[in-house]
Amino acid sequence: MNDLVTSHDVFRRLADSLSIATDDGFFAQLATALSEIMGVDYVMIAQVDDDGLHATTLALCARGKLVDNIRYPLAGTPCEQVTGRAPCHFSQHVCQRFPDDALLAELDVEAYLGVPMSAPDGRTLGLLAAMHSHPINTSRHAEEVMRIAAARAGSELARQESDHHHRQQLLSTNRALKLLSRCNEALIQADHEQQLLEAICQLAVEIGGYRMAWVGYAQHDDERRIEPQASAGNVQGYLDQISLSWSAQHPNGKGPSGRTVRSGKPVIINDLANDPGFVHWRALALQNGFHSMICLPLKRGGQVFGILALYQSNTHPISDEERQLLCELADNLAFGIDTLRQRIAQQRIQRAVLKIASAVSARSGEEFLDQLTHHMAEALDAELAFIARLDERDSTRANTLTIVIDGQxxxxxxxxxxxxPCEDVLIEAECIVHDEAGKRLPVEGREALTWVRAYAGRRLDNAAGEPMGxxxxxxxEPLQDTELVSSVLQIFAAGVAAELERQEDETRIRRLAYRDPGTGLPNRTAFMxxxxxxxxxPGGARLGLMLLDLNRFKDINDTLGHDIGDKVLAAVANSFSGALVGNEYLARLGGDEFVVLAEPSDVYAITHTAERLLRSLAAPLQLDEQAFELDASIGIAFYPDDAGSARELLKHADIAMYQAKQQDVPFRFFEEHMGAALASRLVMAKRLAAALTDGGLSLHFQPQVDLASGCLVGAEVLCRWHDDELGTVSPAVFIPLAEERGMIVPLGNWVIDATCRQLAAWQAAGLVMPGQLAINVASRxxxxxxxIATLQRxxxxxxxxxxxLGLELTESGFMSDPDQAVAITEALKRLGFGLSIDDFGTGYSSLAYLKRFAADKIKIDMSFVADxxxxxxDHTIVTTIIxxxxxxxxxTIAEGVEHAEQADALLALGCQQAQGYHFSKPLTGERFAERWLAPILVN
Incomplete structure (x- = not known):
């Protein structure tokens, strides 16, 4: 470095170089700039590898030009000293001092100046080195320039590593998703097991980005070996040099493969170099560039039969998302292997049968077994052939499914x-009696089969290896060629076993199709x-149908979650089942709806059934140390009295159940007028929905006055509905209807918007509205x-x-979740809205929460004011509330004040405000303005 150059010039040039460096070209730009600033032949920026034994250059500038990056060993180099966190300067003869440094010898440099490169947290990441064919002058600025550059490079490398880690996790998950998709395609396309295994391993390397992948099967020999079946990637003889076992006692069984087979769970090793369970294979794995791995079980019928092992070239932790996707991949692979094996076995059976006998035309059921028995007898020239199944209730007996004698x-x-001999078959898997077999035949057929001389039998096992027949x-005649008989029986046995399992699966699927999985009860399909x-x-018996719906069950799902809800439903189903007798059939329709069919039945009997069902829920259900108090509403309908079809009967029971809920009674019988009432309610709901969008609603305003002065201090906003067909509909009717039909939020939002529109209209007309317009807010x-967003908008x-604006909130509305209510009311108050607690004294509010609510007023319910x-x-209650x-x-504001005496008494007790017919009935916006609003005074 030229001494004539000022320190200001040097650092300015360095700062300029660093400022224009981009993310991708930062290190290259820095190396080039340092080479020029320091006037040296070579500048190297290198990162220490994970093994701590090598370094890889991030940028290498040689005589003013960037060259390809390299990886080199640190041992015996000056860089080894620099990475020990100390600067290192050799002004001359550096090659002689480090004769084992091939890089120095190749570059033929005379001098070396290196400084460590650290992360902001102090971790040593690498080094920055300057090398020159002549001595490097460090008298003035060189070392300081190198230190500054190294600090900046360390910060940049740490940032890039952090970004890389996050990107790597996202990329790993995306790769796993893509790998899962491509592997599923391979599962569909594969025709052979080996082809499938090789395809999956290859995809894991090409798509998943793993350094190596292999599939191994667990053997059941003395050593319990794990034999590799297929592999891909950087194998390089690795699998040939290792021996694996899944025995816990064998030294080679303590690794991830053996642990996976034994546990049936994935085993993840994030750092092979430091995992004590991998010490046996560590050196060879690191030599092949394997630094982390995941070993996944392959299962069939709940049993582990193999593993899928994936190796990474880095130590990046495998995320939960990637692990779940890889587990799904392993499950799909195991399913694909099992499916291929079954398919190939079936093909082998069919080929064998075609060679031995004519093709079997029937492919399922009794006809298949019957034809197979005929062909088996023909293929072996046997006088008798049979297929038998073990008795499920008595393990010492078997039942023939088909038997053929002399072709009949x-x-x-x-x-x-x-x-x-059949007992020997079940024990040994196969039994062949060459002669005198008739003496050992079961007593049930011995007399009819005195002619029998030879016997050959084969056990039928399911996929889990369990005998089923x-x-x-x-x-x-005595049997001579036992080898042919044994081979043919083995082929036929595989076909029969597969068919019997298929029939079992079909039965199981049929059972699942008609059973509710959560409760074990018949489902809607089975019930219908x-x-x-x-x-x-035939006979036309009178049938009774009960539809049961749990009350407030939604609260359990909403507060405790669907897992607890499902357990509660299962417990309810158990309670209902225990309450029923022989002629009563219980099913679950879905959700929290159950149904009971009683055949035959009458009013007296079904009433007793309903009472039994209700009593079964009388005591709280104990579940996971929690007690649940439940009750149900029951609707009852009869066939043919109330309906002529199944769907109509269910519909009428549903209507009766709805009426029971509406009237808060345990059960109701269907009556003809109920259908009309429901239809009328549905019509009203439809017209209310139309009124919401077509302008069929209006607002009325009831004044709120100061009791001392009689002056207007606000007004309550009341929604009114006049329908062209229904006439004027009372709020006591359409408000509950809106809540029931899920329209209460849209209705409330309409009232908010219409109230703001009315206030704006009064303001535009030059009228002043004292106080606030109070809007009722439903709990939902x-x-x-x-x-809050609706109000602000x-x-x-x-x-x-x-x-x-003021908002009137009912006690029941905010006590469902008091903590949330406190937060919402505080937010509303901060925005400037007024808050009142409506109908106070009729709910179950806690004083502990009440004092936390940011409310301005308490409204005394009219039920207390009236009397x-x-x-x-009532007088004491009003006094206490005030x-x-x-x-x-x-x-405090009292509602429902009808007489002057009530107003005087309330004022005497300290109540400040009131509303009611004593002051004014609710008025339209126009009438309210005429009577109560004054023009704005302009100075």
């Missing part, structure tokens, strides 16, 4: 196994078939997370201040 189908029968042939069958049965609307749209002058209890509000620094 014979009736099936049951026979005993002990002492017979046997097949066999019998001969009138049962019901329609009962209606079509209060729970809506869009309430409507105020903004119409130019209305938040302080001009406060006649009832001491005193409590005063202590909480809230105003």
């Amino acid at each position: 189908r014979q009736p099936n029968f049951s026979y005993t196994l002990p002492g017979a 046997l097949l066999g042939v019998m001969f009138a 078939q049962r019901l329609e069958g009962a209606l079509e049965a 609307q209060f729970d809506d997370n869009q309430l 409507c105020c903004s749209r119409h130019g209305v201040a938040a302080s001009q 406060m002058l006649q009832s001491d209890n 005193a409590m509000a005063r202590s909480l620094k809230m105003e």
Whole structure:
């Protein structure tokens, strides 16, 4: 470095170089700049590899030009000293001092200056070195320039590593997703097992980015070896040099492969170099560039039969998402292997049968077994052939499924196994008796089969290796060629076993199709078939149908989750089942709806059934140390009294159940008028929905006055509905209907918008509205997370201040989740909205929560005001509410004030405000303005 160059120039040039460096070209730009600034032949920026023994250059500038990056060993080099966190300067003869450094010798340099490169947290990441064919002058700026550059390079490398780690996790998950998709395609396309295994391993390397992948099968020999079947990637003889076992006692069984087979769970090793369980294979793995791995079990029938092992060239942790996707891949691979084996076995059976006998035309059921038995007898020239299944209730007996003698189908029968050749078949898998077999035949057939001389039988095993039956042939002459018989029986046994398992699977699938998995009860499909069958049965018996719906079950799902809800439903199903008798059929329709069919039945009997069912829920259900108090609403309908078809009967029971819920009674019988009432309600709901969108609703306003002065201090907003067909519909009717039909939030939002629009209209007309317009907020609307946004949007749209609106919240509305209510009310208050607690005293509010609510007023319910002058209890309640509000620094407003005496009494007790017919009935916006609003005074 030229001493004539000022330090200011040097550092300015360095700063300029660093400032223009991009992410991709940072290290290259830095190396080039340093080479020029320091006037040296070579500048190298290198990162220490994970093994700590090598370094890889991030940029290498040689005589002013960038050259390809290299990887070199640190041992015996000056770089080894630099990575020990100390600068290193050799002004001359550096090659002689480090004769083993091939890089120095190749570059033929004289001097070396190196400084460590560290991350901001102090970790040594690598080094920055300058090398020159002449001595490097460090008298002024060189070492300081190198230190500054190394610090900046360390920060950049740490940032890039962090970014790389996050990208790597995302890329790994994306690769795993793509790998899963491509492997599923391979599963579909594969025709042979080996082809499939090789394809999966190859995809794992090419798509998944793994350095090596292999599949191995667990052997059941003495050493319990794990034999590799297929591999791909950087194998290089690795699998040939290792020996693996899944025995816990064998030294080679302590690695991830053996642990995976034994546990049936994935084994992940994020750092092979430091895992104590991998020490046996560590050196060879690191030599092949394997630094982490995941070993996944391959299962069939719940048993592990092999593994899929994936090796990575880095130590990046495998994320949960990637692990789940890889587990799914392993499960799919195991399924594909099993499917291929079954398919190939079937093809082999068919080929063998075609060679031995004519093709079997039937492919399933009894006909298949019957034809197969005929062909088996023909193929072996046997006089008798049979297929038998073990008795599920008695393990000492078997039942023939098909039996052929001299080409003729014979009736099936049951026979005993002990002492017979068939018992040996079940024990040994195969039994061949060359002669005198008739003496050992079961007693049930011995007299009819005195001619039998030879016997050959083969056990029928399912996929799990469990005996489920046997097949066999019998001969009138001694048997000579046992090898042919054994081979042919083995082929036929595989075909029969597969067919029997298929029949079992079909039965299981049919059972699943008609069973509710959560409760084990018959499902809707099974119930409808049962019901329609009962209606079509001759005799015309009277049927009773009960539809049961759990009350407030949604609260359990919403608060505790669907897992707990499912357990509760299973417990309810168990309770209902225990309450029923022989002629009563219980099913689950879905959700929390159950149904009971009683055939035959009458009013007296089905009433007792309903009472039994209700009593079964009388005691709290104990579940996972929790107690659940449940009850149900029951609707009852009869066939043919109430309906002429299955669907109509179910519909009418549903209507009756709805009426029971509406009237809060345990059960109701269907009556003809109920259908009309429901239809009428549905019509009303439809017209209410139309009114919401077509402008069929309007607002009325009831004044709220100051009791002391009689002046207007606000008004309550009331929604009114006049329908062209239905006339004026009371809020007591359409508000509950809106809640029931899920329209209460849209209705509430309409009221908010219409209120803001009315305020804007009064303002435009030059009228002033004292106080606030109070809007009732339903509990479901209060729970809506869009309430605050709706209020702000409507105020903004119409130019209305938040302080001009008050919100009236019922106790029941905010006590469902008091903590959330506190947060919402505080947010509303911060925005400027007024808050009142409506109908106070009728709910179950806690004073502990009440004092936390950011409310301005408490409204005294009209039920207390109406009789406060006649009832001491009501008078005491009103007095208490006013005193409590005063202590909480809230105003009180009484509703339903009808007489002057009530107003005077309330004022005397300290109540500040009131509303009611004594002051004014609710008025339209126009009438309210005429009577109560004054023009804005302009100075």
